[in-house]
Amino acid sequence: MQTEVFSELFPLMSTANPQTLEWLLNVAIEHEYPGGRAVLMEDAWGNAVYLVVSGWVKVRRTIGEDSVALAIFGRGDFFGEMAILDESPRSTDVISLSPVKLLSISRERFIQILFKDPQLHHRMLQLMVRRLRQINLRLQMRSSPPAVKLAHTLVTLGESYGQESNQGREIFNIPFKDLAEVTEIGVEETTKIMEKLHEKGWINIDSTNNITYLVNFKQLMNLAGRV
Numbered sequence: 001m002q003t004e005v006f007s008e009l010f011p012l013m014s015t016a017n018p019q020t021l022e023w024l025l026n027v028a029i030e031h032e033y034p035g036g037r038a039v040l041m042e043d044a045w046g047n048a049v050y051l052v053v054s055g056w057v058k059v060r061r062t063i064g065e066d067s068v069a070l071a072i073f074g075r076g077d078f079f080g081e082m083a084i085l086d087e088s089p090r091s092t093d094v095i096s097l098s099p100v101k102l103l104s105i106s107r108e109r110f111i112q113i114l115f116k117d118p119q120l121h122h123r124m125l126q127l128m129v130r131r132l133r134q135i136n137l138r139l140q141m142r143s144s145p146p147a148v149k150l151a152h153t154l155v156t157l158g159e160s161y162g163q164e165s166n167q168g169r170e171i172f173n174i175p176f177k178d179l180a181e182v183t184e185i186g187v188e189e190t191t192k193i194m195e196k197l198h199e200k201g202w203i204n205i206d207s208t209n210n211i212t213y214l215v216n217f218k219q220l221m222n223l224a225g226r227v
Contacts, residue, residue, distance in 0.1 A: 001025060003021040006021050006025055007021055008223055009053070009076050010051055010078065011127065012078050012120075012123060012124060012127060013119065014043075014123065015119040015122070015123045016117055016119060017117060017127055020113055024109075024111065024113060026149055027106070027109050028103040028104065028105050029095050029103065029104045030101065030102070031101070031102040033099070033112060034102050035096050035097060035098045035100075036096060036098050037094055039095065039102060040093055040094035041093050042062065042092060044089050045090035045092070046080075046084055046107060047084075047107055048080055048105055048107055049078060049079075049080045049081050049104070049107075049110045050080045050134075051077075051078045051103040051105075052073055052077050052078065052080050052100065052157050054100065054101045055096060055098045055099050055100030056072065056073070056075075056097040056098045056161075056172040056174070057072070057074075057095060057097060058070075058073075059071045059073070059091070059093075059094050059097050061092050061094060063091065069177075069181040069182050070225040071182065072097070072157065072174060072178065072182055073161075074157070074160065074171070074172065075161055077160065077161070078127075079094065081128065082109040082163065084110060084147070085112065096146075096170060097174065098172055098210065102211075123193075133186040135151075138184075144225075146183075146186075146189045146190075146193060147196075147223060148224060148225060149183050149184065149185055150183050150190060151197075151220050151221075151223035152183075153183045154171075154212075154220055155214075155217070155220050155221050155224045155226055157171050158171055158217060162214060167213040168203075168204070168213040168214050168215035168217065169214040169215065170212070170214070171211070172210060172211070173206070173210040173212045174212070175209065176190045200216075200219075202214075203215055203216075
C-alpha cells in the first residue's frame with residue numbers, strides 16, 4: 001500500500017507526516033479473516049492497534065454463554081487504541097461480520113510513533129473524542145422511539161462507512177440481531193422497522209450480495225432527527 005492511499009483510507013492517518021506513514025506501513029502486519037471469525041479475543045486486547053482495510057467487524061461483550069454487540073466498525077476505522085493506553089483487561093472480543101482485511105501495529109511501536117509525531121497524536125485524540133460524543137448522543141436517545149434510534153444507527157453507519165452507488169449509499173447487510181443490540185432495541189422491533197423502511201423505499205436489502213442500500217438517505221436523516 002502506498003503512503004498516499006494509506007493516508008486517504010484512514011482518517012486517523014490524515015495528518016501524519018510522510019515519514020510516519022512509511023514507518024507504520026513497514027511495521028504493520030496484515031491479517032485476513034473470513035466472515036464469522038474471532039479476529040481479537042478478550043485476552044489479546046492491549047497488544048496492538050488494528051486498522052480496518054476492508055470489511056466489517058463488530059465488538060461484542062461476552063458474559064458466560066451470552067454476547068451482545070456493542071459497536072460496528074467498517075473500512076477506514078480502527079480499534080484497540082483504548083486498551084493500549086490503559087492496559088486494563090477487557091471482557092469484549094471482535095468478530096468479523098464479513099471477509100475482512102486488517103493491519104495491526106504493536107502497542108510498543110504505536111506508542112513510540114505517537115511520541116514522535118504530535119500531529120498523529122492529536123488526530124487520535126480528536127477521533128477518540130468524536131467516539132465519546134457519539135456514545136453521549138446514543139445515551140441521550142435512549143428514550144427516543146425505536147424507529148428514530150434505528151434510523152440514527154443506519155445514518156451513522158452510512159456516514160462513517162457507506163460507499164456511494166447508483167442505488168444509494170451502500171453498507172454491509174448487518175444481521176438484525178447485531179443492529180438491534182447496537183441500537184439497544186428488540187430484534188422483533190428491528191425486523192418490523194426495517195421491513196417498513198423497505199416498503200417506503202428508503203432502504204433496499206440485497207441478501208444475495210449482503211448489501212443494504214440506504215436509498216433515501218435524506219429521509220433517514222430526517223427520521224433520525226439529524227436534519
